[in-house]
Amino acid sequence: AQTVTQSQPEMSVQEAETVTLSCTYDTSESDYYLFWYKQPPSRQMILVIRQEAYKQQNATENRFSVNFQKAAKSFSLKISDSQLGDAAMYFCAYGGERKSSGDKLTFGTGTRLAVRP
Amino acid sequence: DTEVTQTPKHLVMGMTNKKSLKCEQHMGHRAMYWYKQKAKKPPELMFVYSYEKLSINESVPSRFSPECPNSSLLNLHLHALQPEDSALYLCASSRTYRGSKNIQYFGAGTRLSVL
Numbered sequence: 001a002q003t004v005t006q007s008q009p010e011m012s013v014q015e016a017e018t019v020t021l022s023c024t025y026d027t028s029e030s031d032y033y034l035f036w037y038k039q040p041p042s043r044q045m046i047l048v049i050r051q052e053a054y055k056q057q058n059a060t061e062n063r064f065s066v067n068f069q070k071a072a073k074s075f076s077l078k079i080s081d082s083q084l085g086d087a088a089m090y091f092c093a094y095g096g097e098r099k100s101s102g103d104k105l106t107f108g109t110g111t112r113l114a115v116r117p
Numbered sequence: 118d119t120e121v122t123q124t125p126k127h128l129v130m131g132m133t134n135k136k137s138l139k140c141e142q143h144m145g146h147r148a149m150y151w152y153k154q155k156a157k158k159p160p161e162l163m164f165v166y167s168y169e170k171l172s173i174n175e176s177v178p179s180r181f182s183p184e185c186p187n188s189s190l191l192n193l194h195l196h197a198l199q200p201e202d203s204a205l206y207l208c209a210s211s212r213t214y215r216g217s218k219n220i221q222y223f224g225a226g227t228r229l230s231v232l
Binding site for chain 1: 157159160162165173205209220221222225226
């Protein structure tokens, strides 16, 4: 069974600074998807970024980027130029094998990010 | 439009009540999901519907009864709930359930309190 581990329950960053959230996972598959979701106090889970394991290039979405280390099974999220609106719970999720007939999201336990003004 | 709409936003019910949660999407998605989320925990999958058919039931107690009347609508019928069922119930949808590349889009959830 796949597992996802987020070892940082809470993180804090100064506004405009950079922060990195850690995530490791365990899988025997070679071609799969990984996600970072954000859940602000409004409760809605919002997709931040998606990484396809067969792609060597790290995914980037504006101020959000990942450091994907496939051999180490590590998938960290870097937030640059942090903004107050980035304050939220961040969940790392394993999305299953790319060619699967159906797969579930396996979530980590989450990292609560606070942004200091 | 990537919106999944859930109603109501808040619900308080007694253990003998019957209530329903509603979820709607108009993105043409053919997979819809119910999750349960306790405070400070990740979402836990409850049910998956694919093309209006129940594909996954994660051993959820029968007091939770899902229904997918059409491709845009997903209901969760609640009956004889227990206080430990109090949680945030999230609905999500994705284009299909085939292939893990499909992004799940989530609603804002229904905060349920069982007294």
